[in-house]
Amino acid sequence: MIRVVVVDDEALVRSGFRMILNASGGIEVVATAQGAQAVEVIRRERPDVVLLDIRMPDVDGLTVLRQIQELPAPPHVAMLTTFDTDEYVLTALRSGASGFLLKDTEPEQLAQLVRTLAAGGVVMSPKASRALLRGHPGAGAPQDADVARVGLLSERERDVLVLVASGLSNADIGTRLHLSAGTVKDHVSSILTKLRVTSRVQAALLAERAGLLGRGGDDATRGDG
Secondary structure, three states, rough: OEEEEEOOHHHHHHHHHHHHOOOOOEEEEEEEOOHHHHHHHHHHOOEEEEEEOOOOOOOOOHHHHHHHHHOOOOOOEEEEEOOOOOEEEHHHOOOOOOOEEOOOOOHHHHHHHHHHHHOOOOOOOOHHHHHHOOOOOOOOOOOOOEEEHHHHHHHHHHHHHHHHOOOOHHHHHHHHHHHOOHHHHHHHHHHHHOOOOOOHHHHHHHHHHHHHHHHOOOOOOHHHH
């Protein structure tokens, strides 16, 4: 059972997400909270996933995110926003969030996105991520030093990076590429080191900026060797 806490200042959003997720198999919203209560509720409930509003009147989501990241074994956090170009989203992703969801995400997609988060995957709508990058001048510059480091990756590491950016967990990547879980983990570690980033989300953003996400990973079917 995937345990979820929903943090939002709007009661309608909290109740709507609770209803949708609780109706999905294997997911339980164990608590909802507003901003000021969030960290204490999360500390008490120890959820696997937190859906966190990025804009709240009493305390902003970035502050709550930083406090969550300081907890022992922090949960996977996805930021909630109504704007696909929210200027705070990029900061949240760089601060350790595992992705972001638009509040108008289709109900049938929401449960699958939560499962992806719980499995350690990245949740980032392609439409929203492209809009986000366009909204930050220079973020998509193809020749900047960060993007240039993508060139250090081997072909197999690029295959893995594309699937990481698509939201797949290590287990799913292993199945797709016919690799062992240990090999995928080693590739991901190498990718993060070469790209000089600390999270899968940051690596996914670089993949988007480098133009890798249009290539897909279905043709990458080589084995461990």
